[in-house]
Amino acid sequence: MDPMMQNQNNAMPTAKSGGRKFRNDIIFISVLLAVVVLMGVAFFLLRGEGDTVTVEVNGVRLGSYPLSEDRTVEIRTGIEDEELNLLVIKDGKAFVETATCPDGICAAHRPISREGESIVCLPHKVVITISSAKGNAPDIVA
Ligand SMILES: [Zn+2]
Incomplete structure (x- = not known):
């Protein structure tokens, strides 16, 4: 019980910078989504490509x-x-x-x-x- 409580307490001070971290996560997810979309587009284009x-x-x-x-x-x-x-x-x-x-x-x-x-x-x-x-x-x- 005690270690868990301690962890929760330790998490409190970093909660303020959590906003920045959240923003980074959004950027990361956006980049990831962009990569996935690009890969999808590339895959679609490659499919149509003859050889x-x-x-x-x-x-x-x-x-x-x-x-x-x-x-x-x-x-x-x-x-x-x-x-x-x-x-x-x-x-x-x-x-x-x-x-x-x-x-x-x-x-x-x-x-x-x-x-x-x-x-x-x-x-x-x-x-x-x-x-x-x-x-x-x-x-x-x-
Ligand atoms: Zn001709």
Whole structure:
């Protein structure tokens, strides 16, 4: 009984500075909450992020490349492979740097990195798609 009473008595003088401690706790909890929210946002963003770039020409799969590795892929089309779409994978994003197609829509397309995004070159029948091997997205059966 006595030690407990003593502890309670000892707690009394620090009660005044308890207000500051309480404020620190609020700051700490706020920071913690902010971190948790940021982590949640990051997790959500990462979930939507694709990891594979797939190139199809005329419906035929040419190849798949990891989005995490920087590389340049020459997509040759045309009767004598005279047409070119230069696919660049850089910093986790894929884009067409140059293309010989007349409309240039694919080259003008902004870099893609999110699952399900694609760059299409209609004149060359080239489709560049971002997919995710994580398989979070439900399969849509047409
Ligand atoms: Zn194009």
